[in-house]
Amino acid sequence: MKYEEDEMLMLSGIQHFVYCPRQWALIHIEQVWEENRFTAEGQILHKQADDPFYRQKNGDFVSLRSVSIASKALGLYGFTDVVELHPSDNPNNCITHPSYPGYWKPYPVEYKRGHSKPDERDAVQLAAQVICLEEMHNIKIDHAFLFYGETRRREEIMMDESLRFSTQEYADEMHKIYSSGIVPKATKSRKCSNCSLCDICLPDTKNKLMVTNYLKKNLYEETS
Numbered sequence: 001m002k003y004e005e006d007e008m009l010m011l012s013g014i015q016h017f018v019y020c021p022r023q024w025a026l027i028h029i030e031q032v033w034e035e036n037r038f039t040a041e042g043q044i045l046h047k048q049a050d051d052p053f054y055r056q057k058n059g060d061f062v063s064l065r066s067v068s069i070a071s072k073a074l075g076l077y078g079f080t081d082v083v084e085l086h087p088s089d090n091p092n093n094c095i096t097h098p099s100y101p102g103y104w105k106p107y108p109v110e111y112k113r114g115h116s117k118p119d120e121r122d123a124v125q126l127a128a129q130v131i132c133l134e135e136m137h138n139i140k141i142d143h144a145f146l147f148y149g150e151t152r153r154r155e156e157i158m159m160d161e162s163l164r165f166s167t168q169e170y171a172d173e174m175h176k177i178y179s180s181g182i183v184p185k186a187t188k189s190r191k192c193s194n195c196s197l198c199d200i201c202l203p204d205t206k207n208k209l210m211v212t213n214y215l216k217k218n219l220y221e222e223t224s
Contacts, residue, residue: 001172003075009174011069011078011128014167017174018121019191024174025183026197061086062100069132074171080129082109084145093139106133108144115150120166122146123157127167130159 010028017024026032062085070077085104088094094103108129112122123146130141147154157163177184186201195201 002072003175004072007075007175008070008077009075009171009178011074011076011132012125014076014128014170014174015121015125017170018119018124020195021173021177022184022186022201023195023197025177026201029178029181029183032197062097062104069129069136071128071132071135073135074128074131074168075175076128076132076171078129078132080108080133081111083107083133084109093141095137095139106137106139106141108133108141109147109154110145111147111149113149115148116146116155120163123163124167124170126157127159127163128171131164131167 013024013028016027064083064085065081067080067083068077069080084107085095085097085100086107088103088105091103094105096102097104108126110122110126110129116122126144126146130144133139134141141159143156143158145154145156192201
């Protein structure tokens with residue numbers, strides 16, 4: 001299936017979707033957003049990588065920042081944090097660049113504020129970037145990298161068929177929910193405490209009851 005241009009969704013949202021479809025829908029359908037410490041730290045880390053005019057030659061490879069990408073197969077568009085171009089003598093699965101002669105193998109590098117996750121949300125976002133680059137340049141990329149700010153280490157992620165299949169499934173499900181316009185129901189779990197939308201998504205029922213009782217008491221006293 002190929003998505004049309006007016007159906008394209010933001011690639012960065014796939015990470016939110018894997019973490020929690022309701023969180024993604026609140027942000028991308030209801031246009032709700034709140035900052036917390038984790039989102040603020042993430043923005044600071046990404047500021048170092050998100051200059052589209054920045055080009056850096058690091059010995060044998062070139063770093064390109066904030067590269068515009070899109071995939072009609074996924075129906076996603078967005079920007080990479082960094083794409084490293086490594087030189088190759090073989091044109092197969094390589095690209096060319098107007099500023100740098102020769103053939104180059106592109107490898108996306110996605111920056112994350114924390115550490116490696118127990119689920120595949122970061123790997124799926126990285127795989128979506130890879131699929132975009134493959135589609136745009138008619139190449140195959142076998143691996144890419146996640147860099148974690150907390151550990152100051154990068155992890156190599158292999159682009160196997162299982163990860164590619166999961167990425168396509170998540171993207172298709174995002175489109176189904178977006179087309180329906182229906183935000184998934186809330187399901188409380190341990191990860192909710194780290195979500196910046198927790199107070200909006202799952203208001204504290206205890207506090208709500210206290211406020212309700214306070215209003216009832218005071219309204220009753222004022223009208224009696």
